Amino acid sequence: MRFMIIVRSTLDSEAGVMPSEELISQMATYHEELQKAGVLLDASGLQPSAKGWRIRYSGEKRSVVDGPFAETKELIAGYTFIQVQSREEALEWTKRFPNPAGVGKASEIEVRQLYELDDFEPGEAIERFRELETATEK
Structure with missing residues (x-):
């Protein structure tokens, strides 16, 4: 079972403020x-949204929206x-995740399977994805 631990942005991370040496050490x-x-x-870690963009879909039309995002x-x-191996194991690991905002600060992470x-x-499209998965493992 694969899980993604998602760290939310803060005003500091969006401003490009780098984490403290202590937090980087805890994360390491x-x-x-x-x-x-x-x-x-x-x-x-991800760069601030000011350096990113979104693709907005409206029917068949696509438009680019540059960051930052509000x-x-x-x-x-x-x-x-x-x-x-299990959701319980993922929960135990994520309980140990260092506070991404720093010790004593309010923060939250999200975990998604x-x-x-x-x-x-099963179907042809899923088999195509299986072939991609096999090819990328080589």
């Missing part, structure tokens, strides 16, 4: 523990992907 320790346990798939609480500042190909009805 946590991610080293994930790696040693063999459950870490990927992790990274709703900080709806933005993602970083993520960690883990692969574990990823769909697996077996969650979908």
